[in-house]
Amino acid sequence: MNTTFSDIWQEIRxxxxxxxxxxxxxxxxxxxxxxxxxxxxxxxxxxxxxSYRRTKQLQKLLPKIDDLLINEILAxxxxxxxxxxxxxxxxxAPFESLPLQKRWARVAMTERIIxxxxxxxxxxxxxxxxxxxxxxxxxxxxxxxxxPRWDNKVRALSEYVSLELPISDxxxxxxxxxxxxxxxxxxxxxxxxLSKNEPFKFFDSVTDPLLPWDQVELFxxxxxxxxIAIPNFARWITYSTNKSxxxxxxxxxxxxxxxxAVPAIIKLLDNRDHYLRGDAINALGKxxxxxxxxxxxxxxxTQPMFCQVEILKALGRTNSGKYVDxxxxxxTHATEFDLRKAAARSIARNSGRAREVMEExxxxxxxxxxxxxxxxxxxxIKY
Amino acid sequence: xxxxLLVEDDEVMPKIISRILPEPEYQVDIAVNGKEAMQKLEANxxxxxxxxTDIMMPYANGFEILSKVKSHDREKPIPVIIVSNAxxxxxxxxGFKLGVDDFLKKxxxxxxxxxxxxxxxxxx
Numbered sequence: 001m002n003t004t005f006s007d008i009w010q011e012i013r014x015x016x017x018x019x020x021x022x023x024x025x026x027x028x029x030x031x032x033x034x035x036x037x038x039x040x041x042x043x044x045x046x047x048x049x050x051s052y053r054r055t056k057q058l059q060k061l062l063p064k065i066d067d068l069l070i071n072e073i074l075a076x077x078x079x080x081x082x083x084x085x086x087x088x089x090x091x092x093a094p095f096e097s098l099p100l101q102k103r104w105a106r107v108a109m110t111e112r113i114i115x116x117x118x119x120x121x122x123x124x125x126x127x128x129x130x131x132x133x134x135x136x137x138x139x140x141x142x143x144x145x146x147x148p149r150w151d152n153k154v155r156a157l158s159e160y161v162s163l164e165l166p167i168s169d170x171x172x173x174x175x176x177x178x179x180x181x182x183x184x185x186x187x188x189x190x191x192x193x194l195s196k197n198e199p200f201k202f203f204d205s206v207t208d209p210l211l212p213w214d215q216v217e218l219f220x221x222x223x224x225x226x227x228i229a230i231p232n233f234a235r236w237i238t239y240s241t242n243k244s245x246x247x248x249x250x251x252x253x254x255x256x257x258x259x260x261a262v263p264a265i266i267k268l269l270d271n272r273d274h275y276l277r278g279d280a281i282n283a284l285g286k287x288x289x290x291x292x293x294x295x296x297x298x299x300x301x302t303q304p305m306f307c308q309v310e311i312l313k314a315l316g317r318t319n320s321g322k323y324v325d326x327x328x329x330x331x332t333h334a335t336e337f338d339l340r341k342a343a344a345r346s347i348a349r350n351s352g353r354a355r356e357v358m359e360e361x362x363x364x365x366x367x368x369x370x371x372x373x374x375x376x377x378x379x380x381i382k383y
Numbered sequence: 384x385x386x387x388l389l390v391e392d393d394e395v396m397p398k399i400i401s402r403i404l405p406e407p408e409y410q411v412d413i414a415v416n417g418k419e420a421m422q423k424l425e426a427n428x429x430x431x432x433x434x435x436t437d438i439m440m441p442y443a444n445g446f447e448i449l450s451k452v453k454s455h456d457r458e459k460p461i462p463v464i465i466v467s468n469a470x471x472x473x474x475x476x477x478g479f480k481l482g483v484d485d486f487l488k489k490x491x492x493x494x495x496x497x498x499x500x501x502x503x504x505x506x507x
Contacts, residue, residue, distance in 0.1 A: 066398055074493065075402045118468075119396050122492035 058108055061098065065112045068094055073127050074120065085126035090134055100135065110137050114162045129163050138165060145171065150183045157186040161193050169201065176202040185214065189221050192228065199228055203236050209244040218248065223255060234261035237268065243276055250283040262289050269295060274303070278310045285314025293318055297326055309342045316346025324354045328361065331369070340369065344376040385504050386427075387411045390420040390436040390448060396466070396489075400435065403493045404500060417443025421451065431461050432504055438467040438474060446481055453482040462503040466491060 016027060072094050073079070079088060099105045113132050117125050132138065144156035145167075153175065160167055167190065175187035192199040210218070222228065233249040233256075240246050246268070253261045265287075268280035284292045296311045303311065312330060315323050324347065331343035347354050347361070362373055375381065387404065389411050391397050397413045404411055412431070414420035417440045424431070434452060438445035445465055453460045462484040467474070478486055485499050 066395065070398055070402050074399065115395055116399075117490065119393070119399060119490050120493055121490035122494070124493050125490060 054104060057104070061105060061108055062112065064098065065109055068098070069112065069116055069128070069131075073131055074116075074124050079127065081123070085123050085130050088127070088130065090127070090131050092134060095131075095135060103140075106137055106140055109135065110140070110159065113137070114159070117162065129165075132163055138163075141165070150178070150180045154182055154186045157183075157190045161190050164194065167194060169195070173202055173205055177205060177207060181211075181214075185217050188214075188218060192218075192221055193225055198231075200231055200236075203240065203242075203245050203249070206242050206245055209242065210248055211244075215244070215248050215251070219251065219255075222252065230256055232260055233258060234264035237261060237264040243273060246276060247279045250279045254283050254286045257287065259287065259289075262287065262292070265289075266292055266295065269299060274307055277303070278307045281307060281310040281314050285310070285317035288318050290318050290320045290322075293320060293322060297323055305336060305338065309338050312339065312342035312346050316342075316349040319350050321350055321352045321354060324350055324352075324357050327354075328357050331361065331372075332365075341372050341376070344372045348373075348376040385409050385432040386430065387500070388414065388420065388423060388431045388434045388436075390414045390417065390434065390440065390445065391466075392416055392437060392440045396437075399493065400496070403497055409500075416441040417445070417448055420448050424448075424452070424455075429455050429461065432507060433500060434461055434463045435466055435500075436463060438465060438469050438478075446477060449478065449481045449483055459507075462507060464496075464499060464503065466496070 016024060019027070072091055076091070078091070098109065100109060110132065113128050117128050120128070141156045141159045144152040145160075147153060147156075157167075157175070159165075172187055172191050172194075175183055176191055178184045178187065188202060191202050195201065233253045236249045237246050237253070240249070250265065250268075252258075253265065262284070265280050265283050266289075269277055269292075271277055271280070281296060284296070293315060296314055300308060300311050312327065315327060327343045327347045327350070331340050331347065334340050334343065344361075347358050358373070358377070362370070365373060384407055387409055389397055389400055391400075391413070392415055397411075401411045401413070412423060412427075414423050419442075420434075420436070421443060429452070434448070436445040436448050445467065449463050449465070452463055460482065463482075464485040464487060465478050465483050466487045466489060468489045475486055484503055487496060487499065
C-alpha cells in the first residue's frame with residue numbers, strides 16, 4: 001500500500017517537473033483551489049455540527065432552566081414575601097445541576113432570565129434580577145462591555161438595560177459618543193434608561209451632530225421609557241453649543257408642552273443660524289405662544305423665506321386672530337407660492353374674524369389663489 | 384374547579400400562569416395561537432369560565448377571539464382578560480370596545496393576575 005502511494009507521488013512529481021511552466025502554474029492553482037474548497041467544506045460541516053449539538057444541548061437545558069426558575073424562584077413558598085427581594089439569599093444549590101461553568105450555558109441562562117423578566121415584574125422580576133447577580137452572570141456582561149468588539153458591547157448594554165443594572169457614567173458616556181452608530185444608539189438608550197437622576201447628561205457631552213435617525217431613535221426611547229425624570233430642556237436650548245441638540249430639545253419641549261422653556265426659545269429668535277430660528281418659530285407656534293406673535297411679525301421682513309413660512313404657520317397655530325389682516329396681506333401680495341399657501345392655511349385655521357376674511361377672499365379671488373384657498377380649507381389635509 | 388383557556392404564543396408565559404393558577408383549583412388549557420384557541424372553544428362548546436389571551440398571535444389575533452367569544456353568548460359571555468406587550472392606547476380602547484373584561488400589560492405582576500382572575504371568576 002505504501003509503495004503504491006509512493007509510486008503515485010513519484011509519478012506526480014515527475015509529471016510536475018517535466019511539465020511546461022504554464023501547466024506547472026495551473027497545477028499549483030488547482031491544488032490551492034481544491035484544498036481551499038475542502039477546508040471550507042470542513043469548516044462549514046464543523047460549524048453545522050457544533051450548532052446542531054448546541055441546539056440539542058439547549059433543547060435539554062432550557063426546560064430545566066424554566067423549571068428551576070419557576071419552582072425555585074417564582075413559585076417557591078420558602079422565599080419570604082415580606083423581605084425586599086434584593087436582600088434574600090436565594091436557593092442556589094439546585095442551579096448547580098446546570099453546566100453554568102460553560103459559557104454557552106451561562107448565555108442561555110441569562111437570556112432565559114431576561115425572557116422571564118419581560119413577562120413578570122414586581123417582586124418576581126426583582127427576584128430574577130437577584131438570581132442573575134447571585135449566579136455572577138453580571139461578570140460576563142462586564143467582560144463583554146470591555147471587549148474591543150462593538151457587537152459584544154451592544155449585547156452587554158442590552159443586558160444591563162434589561163436587568164436594570166447600574167453602569168458608571170465614566171464607562172457609558174464615551175460609548176454614547178462612539179463613532180459606531182449601533183453602539184452609540186445602545187449606549188444612549190442605556191444612559192436614558194439607567195440613569196435615574198440625570199438621564200440626559202450626555203446632551204452636555206455630545207460633540208458630533210445628532211443625525212436625524214439618531215433623533216428619531218432618541219425621541220422614541222425618551223417618550224416611551226417609563227419612570228424617567230424629564231428635565232426642563234430650556235437648559236440645553238440656552239447653553240448647548242451643539243445645534244442639533246438644541247433642535248432636538250425644541251422638539252422635546254413641544255412634545256412635553258414645556259411652557260417654562262418659552263423665554264429660552266424666544267431668545268433663539270436672535271440666533272444667527274436661520275435653521276435654528278426656523279425651528280424656534282415652529283416650536284413657538286406649536287406651543288401656541290400668543291405673546292411671541294408681535295416679535296414674530298416684527299422679524300418677518302428680515303427673515304429668509306424658510307423662516308417666513310414658519311412665522312405664517314405659527315400665526316395660524318396660535319390662532320389669536322390678532323394678525324388676520326397681516327395674513328391676508330401676505331396672501332394677496334406675496335410673490336412666493338409657499339408664502340401665499342402658508343398664509344392661506346393660517347387664515348383657514350384662525351377662527352372669529354378670520355372666517356369673514358376667508359369668505360371675502362373666496363368671493364374676490366380667482367385662478368391659482370382660489371385653488372390655494374380651497375385646498376387650505378380641506379379638513380383632510382394635515383396642517 | 385375553574386376552567387381557564389390561556390391563549391399565548393410565548394412559551395414562558397403559559398408555564399408561569401399554569402404554576403400560579405395551580406390544579407385542582409384551576410384547570411388551565413393552553414392554546415399556542417388563535418386558530419388553536421378557536422378549535423378548543425368549539426371542541427369544548429365554549430365551556431370555559433375565563434379566557435386569558437395575548438393580542439399578537441399567528442392565524443387569529445386576540446381581538447378576533449374576543450369578538451367571537453363575546454358574540455357567542457350575549458347573555459352571559461365568558462370573561463376575557465387580555466395580557467399583552469402591545470398596550471398602547473388604541474389597542475386598549477379597541478379591547479374595551481369589543482368587551483374585554485380586563486387588560487394587563489406585560490410584564491405582569493403574578494399576584495395581581497391571580498387577584499384579577501379570582502375577581503372575574505367570582506362575578507361569574
